[in-house]
Amino acid sequence: MNPESNSEPTQIAVVSGGVGAARFLAGLIDAIDELDEVDSAAAITAVVNTGDDCTLHGLSISPDLDTVTYTLAGAIDPERGWGLVDESWRAMQSLERYESVRPTGSSAAPRWFNLGDRDLATHFFRTARLAEGASLTEVTDEIRRAWQVPVRLVPMADGPVRTIVTITDEQGHAVEVSFQDYFVRLRHSVPVTSVRFEGAAELAVDARRALETAHTVVIAPSNPIVSIGPIRALPGVDHLLADRRENTVAV
Structure with missing residues (x-):
């Protein structure tokens, strides 16, 4: 399986959230040799939720995309289900120094959202590339290739979508x-x-192409409200899936 290749047509498009979808995709890759209809894992595209993306410490963070990436790269922490295995937390621990001087109402240096030291490298790269004008689709593919993930990963949208509770x-x-x-x-x-x-985002071009042209669309086992819901909320997605009812399955 060649993680550099994006030339193969998508045969299975997987509508994905984070942990549950990542584990489903890992199992799908393991079973790929038994699926006569699928040539290789490179013919699978995961359309991943970005509705829980956020900005912290000035960094662009995409939790579901990173969870899927790390899981399929064999680098996920198996106990937590998120973040990298054997991670260290010195950067987060060092933020404690600034709590006593942080002005009331300031959101600087929050410690409630843990970012591991090695995980920070992914957010540094994503943030810098987005600032250079790259789309989230482009950056996601670069990160995927850096981690040698054979399945193609595309964000549901290139524009921001936020889940408000x-x-x-x-x-x-x-x-x-x-x-x-x-x-x-x-x-x-x-x-x-x-x-x-x-958010006024539309379904990303590559995400739409995958959902429209795949032989089969699979809705992965993910939270139906906060993981699958943001994808379905994008204009036209429910209509697209309804038109493909005979080739769509929810797990």
Whole structure:
């Protein structure tokens, strides 16, 4: 399997979230030799959720894309299901020094979202390439090739989409927070009343091509609201999948 090749037509397009989809894709790669209809893993394209992307420390972070990349590269931490195995956390630990001088209301140097020392390299690269004018699709493929991942990975959108969660605070008031605030900072421990998706992004060109031309579309085992939901919320996606009902399966 040649991770450099993007020339093979997509035979299976996988609508993907993070951990569940990553494990499904890993199993699909293992089973590839038994699938007569698929020539190689390079003929599989994962269309990955970016609705939980965020910016922290000035860095562009794509949690689901990175989880899929690290899993398929055999580098994921198997116990956490995210981040790199044998990771160190010195950068995050060093941020503690600045907590006493951080002004009230400042979001500088947050420690609630852990970024491992080696994981930071991915975010440095992504952020710099986006600043140079590369699209998220282009950067994602560069990262995929650097990790020698045989399956093609494409973000659902090149423009920003944000998952906004409405929670009930301690006073009983409805408050909107980002998905990462809800899931990581608040440890998904508060009542949720609604979820919406913010942003004017369209389905990325390569993502649309994969979903339109693949022989089979598979909706991977991922959270239907916050992982598959953002992809379905993009204009035209539900209509596209409905038109391909006979060739689409949800796991």
